[in-house]
Amino acid sequence: MKRNAIQASANQLSVPSVAETLALRAVHRAISDLRRGTPVLLRGEGQALAIAAAETVSAAALAEIVGLSATAPVLLMAPVRAAAVLQRPVPLSAPDEGVAALRLPAGLTSPESLRRLADPTEELLLGPDGGGMERAALPPLATAALALAKLGRLLPALVAAPVPDRDAPGLLSVSAADILAYPESAATTLRAVGEARVPLEDAPETRIIAFRAADGGIEHLAMLVGDPAGVLAGGGAPLARLHSECFTGDLLGSLRCDCGPQLRGALRRMAEEGAGVLLYLAQEGRGIGLVNKLRAYALQDEGLDTLDANRALGYGADERNFLVAGTMLQLLGIPRIRLLTNNPDKLAALSACGIEIASREQHAFAGNGVNDRYLATKAERFGHLF
Ligand SMILES: Nc1nc2c(ncn2[C@@H]2O[C@H](COP(=O)(O)OP(=O)(O)OP(=O)(O)O)[C@@H](O)[C@H]2O)c(=O)[nH]1
Numbered sequence: 133m134k135r136n137a138i139q140a141s142a143n144q145l146s147v148p149s150v151a152e153t154l155a156l157r158a159v160h161r162a163i164s165d166l167r168r169g170t171p172v173l174l175r176g177e178g179q180a181l182a183i184a185a186a187e188t189v190s191a192a193a194l195a196e197i198v199g200l201s202a203t204a205p206v207l208l209m210a211p212v213r214a215a216a217v218l219q220r221p222v223p224l225s226a227p228d229e230g231v232a233a234l235r236l237p238a239g240l241t242s243p244e245s246l247r248r249l250a251d252p253t254e255e256l257l258l259g260p261d262g263g264g265m266e267r268a269a270l271p272p273l274a275t276a277a278l279a280l281a282k283l284g285r286l287l288p289a290l291v292a293a294p295v296p297d298r299d300a301p302g303l304l305s306v307s308a309a310d311i312l313a314y315p316e317s318a319a320t321t322l323r324a325v326g327e328a329r330v331p332l333e334d335a336p337e338t339r340i341i342a343f344r345a346a347d348g349g350i351e352h353l354a355m356l357v358g359d360p361a362g363v364l365a366g367g368g369a370p371l372a373r374l375h376s377e378c379f380t381g382d383l384l385g386s387l388r389c390d391c392g393p394q395l396r397g398a399l400r401r402m403a404e405e406g407a408g409v410l411l412y413l414a415q416e417g418r419g420i421g422l423v424n425k426l427r428a429y430a431l432q433d434e435g436l437d438t439l440d441a442n443r444a445l446g447y448g449a450d451e452r453n454f455l456v457a458g459t460m461l462q463l464l465g466i467p468r469i470r471l472l473t474n475n476p477d478k479l480a481a482l483s484a485c486g487i488e489i490a491s492r493e494q495h496a497f498a499g500n501g502v503n504d505r506y507l508a509t510k511a512e513r514f515g516h517l518f
């Protein structure tokens with residue numbers, strides 16, 4: 133069997149320690165619990181917080197949290213969403229505190245009202261005065277709580293109540309510090325787990341290598357077109373593209389974005405040159421997931437642009453971590469590239485991972501009438517280099 137020279141080095145950089153594996157596993161399990169509406173116990177700094185996602189919490193889970201705490205639960209949200217709910221600005225108590233707590237009036241504690249309070253695509257439940265909702269003191273570990281909901285690609289809104297710092301029967305305990313370290317820890321434990329030759333319409337000489345992190349999350353893919361190792365051996369830099377998954381654009385040909393033409397265009401250009409590597413990253417919707425991207429589209433149809441729509445949901449404009457891409461290139465033995473992109477963040481992130489970017493290759497496609505505003509926002513507000 134003929135083996136690609138690059139494939140041989142496509143294994144793991146270093147074996148994760150037992151502690152690292154346990155930490156990743158606990159966070160991954162906690163994400164699953166939040167997604168199915170089960171409460172989770174956050175622990176750290178001698179404190180503990182019982183949380184459940186507002187989007188999925190059941191009446192039984194709410195009762196469980198209430199039963200564990202001496203105080204009434206509060207609603208944790210991104211400040212921008214809290215301001216929309218209260219219908220007045222929410223000044224932050226510290227410059228980097230990306231979370232606010234709201235006291236829940238008695239009439240607003242059903243799972244249905246919590247879900248609606250969390251979701252900006254729903255009609256506001258409250259009157260113009262905020263319906264009796266008030267800010268509350270921020271409980272401990274609130275930042276990690278919001279981060280966990282985001283890792284679960286849920287709306288970043290949680291019911292939360294401080295509880296005694298000891299195990300609670302039936303609830304999974306997870307360390308707040310492990311949650312905050314998770315994106316980086318997961319990226320550094322990637323290893324190649326499967327590969328095959330997959331001739332593509334646009335690039336017949338293509339191999340696909342799948343990478344999986346120790347958390348067992350969704351795999352990232354590398355498409356090796358032609359012979360990138362040969363280009364490197366000759367002292368050159370192969371073409372490379374970091375492509376974040378876009379179900380609607382890549383698979384369905386959605387006109388709302390430029391992902392489809394960018395994906396096929398990159399593969400075609402690599403095939404024409406005889407070499408290239410396309411990293412297909414499991415970062416749907418700039419890292420907010422497909423469901424939230426659909427919500428963001430609904431908000432865009434009401435007038436917000438792509439950046440403000442993300443923020444209205446409580447997410448950042450771009451939640452991606454490109455360390456996964458840097459790690460994959462290292463595992464593939466590709467330390468030097470010519471990067472097809474218009475996004476300055478990708479250049480900075482790969483350089484920070486020690487990848488040498490020999491040049492940036494522009495990767496722009498004409499608007500189609502539907503995506504013109506999206507492309508304009510990328511240029512004007514994301515600083516894309518068109
Ligand atoms: N949240 C959100 N994500 C979107 C929207 N439109 C497209 N996306 C996602 O944006 C990502 C596209 O990213 P990339 O193709 O890497 O594009 P980019 O960051 O503009 O960088 P370059 O194309 O390299 O210049 C995909 O994950 C899409 O699903 C949108 O309106 N909202």
Ligand SMILES: [Zn+2]
Pocket residue numbers: 378380381382389390391392
């Ligand atoms: Zn897209």
